[in-house]
Amino acid sequence: xxxxxxxxxxxxxxxxxxxxxxxxxxxxxxxxxxxxxxxxxxxxxxxxxxxxxxxxxxxxxxxxxxxxxxxxxxxxxxxxxxxxxxxxxxxxxxxxxxxxxxxxxxxxxxxxxxxxxxxxxxxxxxxxxxxxxxxxxxxxxxxxxxxxxxxxxxxxxxxxxxxxxxxxxxxxxxxxxxxxxxxxxxxxxxxxxxxxxxxxxxxxxxxxxxxxxxxxxxxxxxxxxxxxxxxxxxxxxxxxxxxxxxxxxxx
Amino acid sequence: xxxxxxxxxxxxxxxxxxxxxxxxxxxxxxxxxxxxxxxxxxxxxxxxxxxxxxxxxxxxxxxxxxxxxxxxxxxxxxxxxxxxxxxxxxxxxxxxxxxxxxxxxxxxxxxxxxxxxxxxxxxxxxxxxxxxxxxxxxxxxxxxxxxxxxxxxxxxxxxxxxxxxxxxxxxxxxxxxxxxxxxxxxxxxxxxxxxxxxxxxxxxxxxxxxxxxxxxxxxxxxxxxxxxxxxxxxxxxxxxxxxxxxxxxxxxxxxxxxxxxxxxxxxxxxxxxxxxxxxxx
Amino acid sequence: xxxxxxxxxxxxxxxxxxxxxxxxxxxxxxxxxxxxxxxxxxxxxxxxxxxxxxxxxxxxxxxxxxxxxxxxxxxxxxxxxxxxxxxxxxxxxxxxxxxxxxxxxxxxxxxxxxxxxxxxxxxxxxxxxxxxxxxxxxxxxxxxxxxxxxxxxxxxxxxxxxxxxxxxxxxxxxxxxxxxxxxxxxxxxxxxxxxxxxxxxxxxxxxxxxxxxxxxxxxxxxxxxxxxxxxxxxxxxxxxxxxxxxxxxxxxxxxxxxxxxxxxxxxxxxxxxxxxxxxxxxxxxxxxxxxxxxxxxxxxxxxxxxxxxxxxxxxxxxxxxxxxxxxxxx
Numbered sequence: 001x002x003x004x005x006x007x008x009x010x011x012x013x014x015x016x017x018x019x020x021x022x023x024x025x026x027x028x029x030x031x032x033x034x035x036x037x038x039x040x041x042x043x044x045x046x047x048x049x050x051x052x053x054x055x056x057x058x059x060x061x062x063x064x065x066x067x068x069x070x071x072x073x074x075x076x077x078x079x080x081x082x083x084x085x086x087x088x089x090x091x092x093x094x095x096x097x098x099x100x101x102x103x104x105x106x107x108x109x110x111x112x113x114x115x116x117x118x119x120x121x122x123x124x125x126x127x128x129x130x131x132x133x134x135x136x137x138x139x140x141x142x143x144x145x146x147x148x149x150x151x152x153x154x155x156x157x158x159x160x161x162x163x164x165x166x167x168x169x170x171x172x173x174x175x176x177x178x179x180x181x182x183x184x185x186x187x188x189x190x191x192x193x194x195x196x197x198x199x200x201x202x203x204x205x206x207x208x209x210x211x212x213x214x215x216x217x218x219x220x221x222x223x224x225x226x227x228x229x230x231x232x233x234x235x236x237x238x239x240x241x242x243x244x245x246x247x248x249x250x251x
Numbered sequence: 252x253x254x255x256x257x258x259x260x261x262x263x264x265x266x267x268x269x270x271x272x273x274x275x276x277x278x279x280x281x282x283x284x285x286x287x288x289x290x291x292x293x294x295x296x297x298x299x300x301x302x303x304x305x306x307x308x309x310x311x312x313x314x315x316x317x318x319x320x321x322x323x324x325x326x327x328x329x330x331x332x333x334x335x336x337x338x339x340x341x342x343x344x345x346x347x348x349x350x351x352x353x354x355x356x357x358x359x360x361x362x363x364x365x366x367x368x369x370x371x372x373x374x375x376x377x378x379x380x381x382x383x384x385x386x387x388x389x390x391x392x393x394x395x396x397x398x399x400x401x402x403x404x405x406x407x408x409x410x411x412x413x414x415x416x417x418x419x420x421x422x423x424x425x426x427x428x429x430x431x432x433x434x435x436x437x438x439x440x441x442x443x444x445x446x447x448x449x450x451x452x453x454x455x456x457x458x459x460x461x462x463x464x465x466x467x468x469x470x471x472x473x474x475x476x477x478x479x480x481x482x483x484x485x486x487x488x489x490x491x492x493x494x495x496x497x498x499x500x501x502x503x504x505x506x507x508x509x510x511x512x513x514x515x516x517x518x519x520x521x522x523x524x525x526x527x528x529x530x531x532x
Numbered sequence: 533x534x535x536x537x538x539x540x541x542x543x544x545x546x547x548x549x550x551x552x553x554x555x556x557x558x559x560x561x562x563x564x565x566x567x568x569x570x571x572x573x574x575x576x577x578x579x580x581x582x583x584x585x586x587x588x589x590x591x592x593x594x595x596x597x598x599x600x601x602x603x604x605x606x607x608x609x610x611x612x613x614x615x616x617x618x619x620x621x622x623x624x625x626x627x628x629x630x631x632x633x634x635x636x637x638x639x640x641x642x643x644x645x646x647x648x649x650x651x652x653x654x655x656x657x658x659x660x661x662x663x664x665x666x667x668x669x670x671x672x673x674x675x676x677x678x679x680x681x682x683x684x685x686x687x688x689x690x691x692x693x694x695x696x697x698x699x700x701x702x703x704x705x706x707x708x709x710x711x712x713x714x715x716x717x718x719x720x721x722x723x724x725x726x727x728x729x730x731x732x733x734x735x736x737x738x739x740x741x742x743x744x745x746x747x748x749x750x751x752x753x754x755x756x757x758x759x760x761x762x763x764x765x766x767x768x769x770x771x772x773x774x775x776x777x778x779x780x781x782x783x784x785x786x787x788x789x790x791x792x793x794x795x796x797x798x799x800x801x802x803x804x805x806x807x808x809x810x811x812x813x814x815x816x817x818x819x820x821x822x823x824x825x826x827x828x829x830x831x832x833x834x835x836x837x838x839x840x841x842x843x844x845x846x847x848x849x850x851x852x853x854x855x856x857x858x859x860x861x862x
Contacts, residue, residue, distance in 0.1 A: 032801055038718035051427050077429030090424040094442040103438075107429050149424070156428065171573035171745065172789040176806030187802065198718060201791040205804040224801060228793070242723035243793045244748035 002065035004029040004160055004192040005050060005080075010059035012045060019045040020056070021216035027209075029064075029159075032186060032193040034207030034224060036200055038239070042216040047162055047196045052076045063160065077107065081153035082162040086169075088145040091137035097148055098133030104155040115155065122151045126181070142169075146178065154185070161185070162194040167202055179206060200243050204228040212236045261522035268518025274511025281504070282331045285324025292321035293476045301494040311496035313486060322478040323500045327508070329473050330480045333394065334459035338452045340398040345405025346448060350436060352406070353413025363410070367403035375400045376465050383471045393472060397462060401455060408451055412444040446520055453516025457509035464505075480505050535564040535739045536707040541598030541609060543577070543584050552816045554593070555580050555763050562707060562739035562756075567730070569750030569771065570743045571786075572760035575813045578743050581760075582711045585741075586625055587615045602706050621650060624705040626729075628712035630692035633699075634684040640668070640695055641680040647702040667698040670735070671728045690721035697728050704736050711743045726753045747790050751775050759783050762813055762824050768843075769852025779846035779854030779862060781829050785809045823856070831858050 003026040012020040019042050027033040037043040048054040050061055052073035060067055063079045084090040092100055098119075105115025123130060126147040132140060140148070153161055163182060167175040179202065186193050197203050203210055204224055211221040212235065220233040231237045262268035286292070296316035304311045310319035352363035370378070382396045416422060417440070425439050464481015466472030473479040480501050487497030543555040555577040562568040572578040583589045585600060598609040602622055607614045615623060627633050634643055644664040648655055655663055661680075668676035671694040684692055693713055700708050710729060714722035730753060733740050742754055750757050750771060757774045759767040759782065767780040778784045788807045798804055811828035814820055823841050826832040835857060843853040 038720065048423075051423075053423055053426065073426060074429040074431075077427060080427075082424075082427055084420045084424060086420055090420040092421045092425060092439045095438065103425075103430060103434075104428060152424075152428070172747070172786060172791075173573055173809035175791075176789055176808030179806040180808070183802065183804065199791075200719070201793045201795070204793065205791060205795060205797055205806075206801055208801045225797065225799070229797070239720060240793060242720040244719075244723075244746070244752040245793060 002029070003027055003062075004031070004064060005033075005194070006062045006065075007046070007050070008060045008062075010046070010049060010061060011057050012049060012054060013057050018216045020049065020059075023059070023213075023216070023218055025211055025218060025221060027192060027194065029192050030186075030190060031208045032195065032206055034203035034210035035194060035196045035213065036198065036203050036210060036239075037213035038198060040215075041213040043196050043213045044164065045216075046213070047082070047164055047194070050194075051080060051082055051162065077156060077158075079158060080160040080162065081156045081158035082164060083146070083149045083153055083166065085165040087149035088137060088142055090149055091145060093137055095136075096133065097135055097137065097140070100148075101133065101152055101155060104152060108156070118155060119151065122154060126151055143174065150181070150185075154189070158191070160192040160194065162196065164196045165199075166195060166197065167199055168197075175202075182206065200228065200240060212239065258519070258522045262515070262518040265518055265521070267514045268522070271511050271514025271516070271518055274507050275515045278327060278331070278504070278508050278511055281324050282328040286321065286328060289321035289324055290318050292317060292325045292478055294318070301490070301496070303494075303496060310500035311494070313483075313497045314490050314493075319483075319497055319500050322483060323480070323504055326478040326480040326483050326501060327504055329477065330460045330463060330505075330508070333397070333463050333473075334456045336394055337397045337401060337459045338455050340394070341401035341455075342405050342448055342452050344398070345402045345407075346409045346441075346444065348402065349406040349409025349411075350413050350440065350444060353410040354417065354432075354436065354440075360410075363406065367406050370399060371403045375462060376469075379462070379466055380469065380471060383466075388471050388474065390473075393463070393466065397459060397466075400462070401459065404455070405448055405451065408448055409444055412447060413440060416440055416443055450516045450520040453512045453519065456512045457505070460505065460508065480508075535566075536562045536741070537601040538581070538585065538609075539599050539601065541581060541584060542596040543580050543589065544594050544596045545590075546592045546594070547817070550817050553596075553763060554816065555584065558598070558760075558765050560741070560758055560765070560768075562741050564706075564739050565733060565737045566755040567733055567740040567742050567753060568756040568758060569754035570741060570758050570760060571745065571747055571750050573745055573786075575762065575816075576760040577763040578745075578760050579711055582625070582709050582741070582743050584609060585615060585707075585709060586619060586623070587613060620647065620703055622706045624700040624703045624708050626693065626696045626700060626708065626710040626713045628715050630689070630696050631684060633696055634692060636684050639681050639683050640687075643695065643699055644668075644680075644702060647699050651703055663702065667702050668695070670701060671695075671698045671732075672724065673698070688721075689717050690725055693717065693725045694728060697725070697732055701732055701736065705738055708732070708738050708740045709743070710740060712745070713742070714749065715744070715746075722749075729753070747775075747786055748792070759786070762819070763816070764824050764855070766825065766856070767846075767852070767854040769846065769850065773847070773850055773852045777847070777862075779844075779852060779859045780825075780856045781831055781858070781862070782809075782825050783854070784862065785828075785830075825856075831861050833858065 005027040007023055007025050010020045010023040023046055035043045045054060049056055063076065068076055101119050102112060102115060105112060123132065128144060128147050132144060132148065137145060166178055166182065170178065182193060185191055195203055195206060207224040209222060210224045210227045211218045212227060212233065214235045220227055220231060220236045227236065228240065231240060262272055294317060299312050299316035300314055302308050302312040308318050308320065310323060313319055348363050352360040379396045379400060383392060386392045422439060425435050460480060463472050464479060467479045467482045468485045483501035484498055487501065490497060538558060538560040541555060541558040542553065545552040545554050558581055560568065570578050570581065584595050595609045600607045600609055600615065641664060644667060645660065648660055648663055652663065664680060665676045668679055673679050673691065673694050714725050717725060729740065744750060754771050757769065757771045758765055759780065761782050767774060767778065767783045774783060778787055789809065791806065809828055814824060814827060820827050822837040822839055826836040839857055841855040841857045843855055844859050846852040846854050846859055
């Protein structure tokens with residue numbers, strides 16, 4: 001079977017920094033893949049390259065066996081969608097939520113009625129008030145913006161969903177809600193899920209397999225249980241050792 | 252968009268916006284209705300020269316006995332027509348060039364920037380004189396030349412806005428939906444680029460008026476006997492030792508036009524920006 | 533030194549719809565030589581407490597009541613400039629964004645010198661330079677000679693926080709307030725910076741108030757913990773006691789929500805589910821009667837709506853208390 005995402009020797013340079021330094025990885029369909037690393041490790045750049053927002057200097061990225069060259073962003077849109085780190089900033093500020101979601105129908109060639117029906121169903125599913133569609137992005141809460149971003153991504157019916165730092169900026173008391181939502185989506189939609197995060201503890205629980213990035217390279221890759229509970233690379237071990245533990249609680 | 256009415260009511264809510272709106276409406280009324288209501292601005296009556304304001308001549312008369320209210324109204328109309336046309340044309344041309352440069356990058360970007368630099372490296376009035384000497388005087392040429400002078404300002408701002416916006420998450424989010432570039436620019440980039448450009452435009456209106464006045468004084472702007480605010484001030488200045496009324500009407504009108512359009516522009520920016528509104532005032 | 537004690541702190545915000553009592557009756561005692569972790573989620577008022585202490589509240593906020601006892605001196609926090617004379621002397625602060633405390637146009641040396649001028653005016657020339665170098669070396673900064681001449685933007689985030697800690701070290705405050713000092717940092721850098729904070733505590737024996745949203749950070753590095761919810765303290769005690777046997781249902785729920793790196797992991801990641809606290813923060817302008825947490829509490833009873841719970845001792849012979857009348861039901 002083809003990989004959902006296959007990256008071969010991807011290299012990308014920004015001025016002095018080698019953001020991606022020969023990354024090779026395969027993500028199996030319907031897998032949840034965790035991509036972890038610290039800031040500047042290249043994990044966000046890799047995600048952007050998969051989405052087509054960055055062009056590789058060399059190497060290749062294929063989605064479901066189809067390599068995508070330059071300008072492939074439109075073909076890619078039906079295969080892969082993403083939820084960005086700051087969902088409120090990912091909504092165009094001068095258009096109503098409804099207008100933003102109608103655009104998905106336009107891209108997919110659906111009638112307005114079709115897309116509205118699907119949008120309303122998703123809103124109910126995600127617990128968004130029906131009036132949300134008439135509002136501007138600045139009129140909704142951060143949590144609602146996050147759900148709108150999820151709704152927009154899902155309306156595209158992608159086969160791969162990338163979540164960039166899904167828990168960044170969320171309080172622990174509410175992050176579980178979003179993580180459970182991701183888990184449910186995965187179950188219903190046959191989705192391949194890529195979670196890009198610095199939160200090792202969350203990725204450890206949510207991912208089937210994972211890769212650790214450091215300075216543009218993948219230093220460790222494998223089943224999540226192995227990467228997080230029996231790490232081989234020095235860097236992974238260091239990363240895990242510095243993660244705070246609820247020492248007293250687990251004692 | 253929040254609708255025209257909503258924007259107006261927002262402008263009205265702030266004190267400076269209200270002053271700006273009232274001034275702009277007053278100036279528009281003067282420019283539109285003034286020439287209709289008053290006497291012939293070019294009618295010479297030497298026996299009536301340098302009259303102080305009265306019911307027949309609300310702003311007095313000039314050195315040839317022409318009615319200054321009529322001439323100020325005519326000058327205001329000319330100034331507004333020229334400045335609005337110039338600002339609109341340079342706004343449109345500057346936005347297209349600036350957004351194209353910002354989105355395309357590379358050679359296109361550098362080429363556009365060089366052209367902007369060449370235009371703005373000359374003192375505006377000198378460049379205008381040169382161009383008019385080349386193409387001749389006339390209303391059309393005047394508009395074209397002053398428009399060229401103002402394109403770089405709008406172009407640079409549009410480019411800077413584009414550069415800062417093109418990597419915003421919301422632009423990335425639209426791109427990964429596969430939205431065609433044309434729609435991306437028209438729907439998501441443009442509305443966020445034009446806000447500051449409109450403010451710049453409203454603040455440039457008085458600048459265009461002064462440049463037009465300067466050119467008129469040099470004899471290459473609005474041609475006499477047609478009045479312009481600049482030539483009225485200049486003519487009045489010559490006879491300042493005999494009567495200061497000829498300068499008052501036109502100078503105050505120019506000052507109020509400047510003040511009004513600036514305040515109005517700022518209030519317009521605040522009203523048109525939903526993000527500013529969201530954070531309250 | 534006898535540490536720092538905050539008593540009866542209340543902060544009001546003027547909002548369009550009325551007065552918002554953002555912080556209500558907060559009492560905190562930070563013992564010398566110990567780190568007190570003040571933990572809470574967004575909207576809990578934890579940062580407002582820090583800003584009130586430093587006199588850095590926003591223009592629409594007002595301290596309605598409260599005093600700060602620092603050693604033998606007592607300061608009335610309702611006075612706008614109550615703590616101005618303490619800042620950078622007996623009270624220092626480390627911010628989440630060190631750019632907020634480091635002036636971008638001055639090199640590191642100027643920042644350290646400024647503190648030295650205040651705290652050790654007798655030092656000059658080479659001695660002063662040496663003191664600055666020692667401070668940088670003490671917080672684990674490599675090549676301190678080079679760093680002295682560098683500007684804040686030339687340093688990494690972790691390095692900037694170390695400079696802020698070095699400044700605190702030179703200031704020798706009685707109370708150090710660290711407001712989310714590691715939130716912007718990666719986990720490995722966070723660990724290093726927190727180690728330096730602990731070293732600072734041991735070196736100068738000051739009280740440290742660490743304000744954070746991360747229970748994990750508190751459990752790992754703090755000695756004492758105070759938990760805030762919707763503007764009130766709901767529980768306080770030593771970290772060992774509170775983390776192992778929380779008295780307040782909110783603390784308990786927070787601990788349950790925390791995703792730990794050693795949590796039991798199902799072999800099939802699809803089965804992983806995450807805990808959350810259902811419901812929202814109460815409307816600040818229209819808070820519930822009685823216990824502030826009862827609308828989201830899983831053990832609330834009718835009584836909870838009638839009584840504003842006082843601090844109740846959680847266990848005999850311990851200083852741990854929780855503002856919950858159902859503390860026995862845990």
